[in-house]
Amino acid sequence: xxxxxxxxxxxxxxxxxxxxxxxxxxxxxxxxxxxxxxxxxxxxxxxxxxxxxxxxxxxxxxxxxxxxxxxxxxxxxxxxxxxxxxxxxxxxxxxxxxxxxxxxxxxxxxxxxxxxxxxxxxxxxxxxxxxxxxxxxxxxxxxxxxxxxxxxxxxxxxxxxxxxxxxxxxxxxxxxxxxxxxxxxxxxxxxxxxxxxxxxxxxxxxxxxxxxxxxxxxxxxxxxxxxxxxxxxxxxxxxxxxxxxxxxxxxxxxxxxxxxxxxxxxxxxxxxxxxxxxxxxxxxxxxxxxxxxxxxxxxxxxxxxxxxxxxxxxxxxxxxxxxxxxxxxxxxxxxxxxxxxxxxxxxxxxxxxxxxxxxxxxxxxxxxxxxxxxxxxxxxxxxxxxxxxxxxxxxxxxxxxxxxxxxxxxxxxxxxxxxxxxxxxxxxxxxxxxxxxxxxxxxxxxxxxxxxxxxxxxxxxxxxxxxxxxxxxxxxxxxxxxxxxxxxxxxxxxxxxxxxxxxxxxxxxxxxxxxxxxxxxxxxxxxxxxxxxxxxxxxxxxxxxxxxxxxxxxxxxxxxxxxxxxxxxxxxxxxxxxxxxxxxxxxxxxxxxxxxxxxxxxxxxxxxxxxxxxxxxxxxxxxxxxxxxxxxxxxxxxxxxxxxxxxxxxxxx
Numbered sequence: 001x002x003x004x005x006x007x008x009x010x011x012x013x014x015x016x017x018x019x020x021x022x023x024x025x026x027x028x029x030x031x032x033x034x035x036x037x038x039x040x041x042x043x044x045x046x047x048x049x050x051x052x053x054x055x056x057x058x059x060x061x062x063x064x065x066x067x068x069x070x071x072x073x074x075x076x077x078x079x080x081x082x083x084x085x086x087x088x089x090x091x092x093x094x095x096x097x098x099x100x101x102x103x104x105x106x107x108x109x110x111x112x113x114x115x116x117x118x119x120x121x122x123x124x125x126x127x128x129x130x131x132x133x134x135x136x137x138x139x140x141x142x143x144x145x146x147x148x149x150x151x152x153x154x155x156x157x158x159x160x161x162x163x164x165x166x167x168x169x170x171x172x173x174x175x176x177x178x179x180x181x182x183x184x185x186x187x188x189x190x191x192x193x194x195x196x197x198x199x200x201x202x203x204x205x206x207x208x209x210x211x212x213x214x215x216x217x218x219x220x221x222x223x224x225x226x227x228x229x230x231x232x233x234x235x236x237x238x239x240x241x242x243x244x245x246x247x248x249x250x251x252x253x254x255x256x257x258x259x260x261x262x263x264x265x266x267x268x269x270x271x272x273x274x275x276x277x278x279x280x281x282x283x284x285x286x287x288x289x290x291x292x293x294x295x296x297x298x299x300x301x302x303x304x305x306x307x308x309x310x311x312x313x314x315x316x317x318x319x320x321x322x323x324x325x326x327x328x329x330x331x332x333x334x335x336x337x338x339x340x341x342x343x344x345x346x347x348x349x350x351x352x353x354x355x356x357x358x359x360x361x362x363x364x365x366x367x368x369x370x371x372x373x374x375x376x377x378x379x380x381x382x383x384x385x386x387x388x389x390x391x392x393x394x395x396x397x398x399x400x401x402x403x404x405x406x407x408x409x410x411x412x413x414x415x416x417x418x419x420x421x422x423x424x425x426x427x428x429x430x431x432x433x434x435x436x437x438x439x440x441x442x443x444x445x446x447x448x449x450x451x452x453x454x455x456x457x458x459x460x461x462x463x464x465x466x467x468x469x470x471x472x473x474x475x476x477x478x479x480x481x482x483x484x485x486x487x488x489x490x491x492x493x494x495x496x497x498x499x500x501x502x503x504x505x506x507x508x509x510x511x512x513x514x515x516x517x518x519x520x521x522x523x524x525x526x527x528x529x530x531x532x533x534x535x536x537x538x539x540x541x542x543x544x545x546x547x548x549x550x551x552x553x554x555x556x557x558x559x560x561x562x563x564x565x566x567x568x569x570x571x572x573x574x575x576x577x578x579x580x581x582x583x584x585x586x587x588x589x590x591x592x593x594x595x596x597x598x599x600x601x602x603x604x605x606x607x608x609x610x611x612x613x614x615x616x617x618x619x620x621x622x623x624x625x626x627x628x629x630x631x632x633x634x635x636x637x638x639x640x641x642x643x644x645x646x647x648x649x650x651x652x653x
Contacts, residue, residue, distance in 0.1 A: 005517055006403070009410045010418060010441040020437040022298045025057050033438055036448065037518060044454040044476050051095060051290065051452065051479060058293040058328070061109060062101025062259055062286075069477070070094040090504045091495060093477035096286060099262035103285045104175030107326040108135050108255075110304070115331045118307070118360050119164050121211065122337040122352070125359050127164060136251035137164065141172035144248035148203050148235050152177030152260060155268065157196045157234070158314065159183050159206035159223050162336045165239045166314050167323060169205050174285060177260040181268040181280075182320075184313040184615055185210045185219045190637035191615075192226045195270045198280040198486050203235045213338045262286030265483060269317055269426045272614045272638055279497070280486035283429050284479070291430040291480035292324035294451060300364060300393065300420070301437040302328045307390070309333035310366030311353065313615060317426045318397060322366060333360050339371060350380035354388070361390045368398040370617050372405045373547060377575070381412040393418040395435065398618055400522045400540040403444030404548055421446045423522050425508070427498065429480050432472065432508065433520040444544075445519040452478050457514045462502070465514070469523055469538065472510040473502065481506075511538045528621040530559045530568050532599050539621060542570065542602070545595045549588065551578040556611040558625035560604070560652065567603035569628065571648070573610060580607035606651055610644045624648045 016033075017023050023033035029049075031039040043050040048068035055064055072092030110116075112132035119127040129137070150156055156173040158180065160166035166182070173180040181199045183192055185207050196204065206223035209216050220238060227236045237244060266285025270278040296302040302325055309332070310322040323332050333356065340348045357365055375382070382388065391414055396405075401421040409419050420435020423446055432455050433446045441447060449455045454476035456464045484490040485497075501507045513521040523538025530537050539557040546555045554573040559566040574580055585605045593601050612620040615638070623633045627648040636642040 005515070006443040006445060008440045008442055009406060010415075012438055012440065016437045020301050021057075021303070022301065022436060022438055025053070025298055028057065029053055036436070036438060040449065040451055043451040047452070047476065047478075054290065054294055054298075054452075055096075058290075058297050060101065060290065060293065061105050062262070063099060065096055065098025065100070065262075067097055068095065070097045090475070090477045090481075090506065091499050093481070094263055095290075095477075095479040096262040099286060100259040101262060101286055101289070102175060102177075102257045102259050103266060103289050104138065104171045105257040105259075106289060107171055107174075107323070108138065109327065110329040114305070114329065115307075116326060117164060117167065118331060118333045120333060120335050120356050122214065122341045124352075124356060125333070129164065134168070135255055137168045138171045138175065139253040139255035140251045141168045141248050142175050142255060143250060143253035144237070144244075145169075145172055145176060145178075145203060147247055148237065150176055150178050150203055152264075154178040154203075155181055155199045155201045157181045157183065157199060157201040157204045159185050159187075159192060159196075159204065159219060159226070160239065160314055161185055161207055161210040162312065162314050162319065162334050163207075164334065165205075165207070167332075167334060170320075170323075174266055175255070175257060177258065177264060179265040179268050179282070181270075182314045183270075184315040185222075186212070186217070186313070186615060186640075187315070188637050189222055189225050189229070191635075192222070193229050194635065194637060195278055195280070196226060197230055198277075199268055200232050201234045203237060205237045205239065207239050208241070211337055213342055260285065263483065267320055267429065268486065269320075269429065270315065271426055272618065272620070277635060278638060279493070281426060281494075282483045282486060282490075284483055287479035287481070288320065288429045289324065289327060291428070291478070292321055293327055295321075295422075295431055295434060296325050296328045296330075298451060299431075299434050299436055300395070301418075302330050302364060304329035306330040306363040307333060307360050308364040308366070309335060309353075309357070309360070309362055310395075311335045311339045311368070311371065312366070315615065317429055318366065320429070325364075330363075331360075333362065340374060348374075348378065350375055350378050351382070351385055354382045354386040357388060357391065358386050362388075363390050363392050365391060365394045367394065367396050368617060369396055369401050369405060370399070372396065372401070372408065375412075376405070376408050377550065377553070383412055383414060388414055391417055393420060393435070395420045395422055397422050400524065400543070401444075402540075402544045402547055404544070406441070406443045423510070423520070424450075427482065427508070428478070432474060433522075439519075442517070442519060445515060445517070445521055447519055449514075449518065449520065455514075455520075457512050458502075466516055467513065469511055469513050471526060472508045472512040472522075474506040474508065525621075528558065528625070530557070530566065532559075532566055532568055532603075537597075537599055541596045542568070542592060542600050545592045545600075546570070546572070546588070549591075551575055551584065554611050556608075556619055556621060556624055557602070558621045558628070560625065560628055562603075568600065569604045569606070569625075569651070570602035571606045571608045571611060571624070571651075574607055580605065604651075608644070608647045610641055610647075612642070612644045612648075613640045614638060615640045628652055
């Protein structure tokens, strides 16, 4: 007997099956929009037809060439070093090998008077740019970069907040056929050197300062020290300096848009680096553009004239992801500063982003589970304070979204909208599973597997399973796979990270579950999976219970080896006015036992003052586990609060 699924929180209207872009794409290629599985099957079995059709449907500006997918070449390859090439299926496949495009040309498309960019800080939206104005600013920066010697194949690094200057510098870099490596200005010197030092930039563009929570923080001295420590002597350009004003702001400059190979390096993204030196992942310009257009236009139903936001640092992959809506002829909101700034009386302004949403006429609101938890804990209901009439979708990334957060979104934000928990990563610069205008939204589940991705969940035997936890894999190639990792042995390191465990099968590193409804539940990262008594469980299952408790402000779960077994450790930051007492601990363990299982019950529960986070706001379970075990956390510079590890080092000392 089939077990009932979780509650359905939203159901697509009949009009979605004819009017949405995903429906129109399905119909144009001979598929019934109500039979998504058939469309998905075609997208992974006839990949050349799918990606070719997607190029045409989304109106990519460029030349496709006459080949869509080119199998890996083994000539001259060391097959002992790169065994996946023996299989000739996935690792090393190229897309549109004769294609040429310019990403900037696609991002700057559309009617000159169309709204393209809204820039905001802690005071609200302060700048609005049309396509014509954005093109003028990009042309000015392009002229400055060209004068600094930047050309095809070079790298430009940024140390900039989420401002118009970061956007125009990134687009101008791509317009010249160069690659962009963005870093956040709140990184420390060591963290910046670890990243920028790998990419050998010809130019580093940095802010002189950035603002957060009403305070200004100096960047100039930091940037100068970073450049001095690189050893390659890149040219340092400071935004707002006399040089910037003279060479990078002339909007009468002519914008040139030469087309470059589809798989030319375009974006260099850095992993979090909490287990060692951050990996510098090189992505192709065309592969990322096509991936993002698929996700925005088909899965997100982003339409011309829509307005999309995502609170993100310039270092997170979500920055480049959200600004790609420009290629869908939508506008992007650039959000700088604190998403919930402190008010003069010391309280948190929970309505900041929602007022901005009303002011912008926002259609798509991007966020994170951590931000949602903050609103829930504060008892803030956006629907009671804001109109949100234009809002059609809320999206979340960065960590699994709890079932209770699904409930809260539909009760306290808006009932008639699509909520999309999206999940993928820096490695693919996109999503393996995400939302859809044609699927119901079910409590606690990611809606569907993305078109173009042959995603499976494998058990310990390597067999595909449904309704069971296992390893998330992708078995067929796709255009946004990385080109390589930078540095010595980059291709080998890339291969060993994703293909060593299963030759020519991408092993993503997520513990996940594919449901009978073809939706997905992600239970956490495989490298933080808990194994008490040898049984594999996910940290997300514990967080779903713990995060419901108003007495708890933050939590972190990891495994600690004791003799021959692994014990579950739960660390709690208690909410103001609450203490971790034996009675509360007993009650919490009973909740975990009842709502998860006896194996999920922690052996140890500790109170700590803070938990470690990356600068992008992700909990770092691995760093806490290493510190608690007495090991050395290899790259504390990647943490926003490295001092938090002192408490974890003392837990079992």
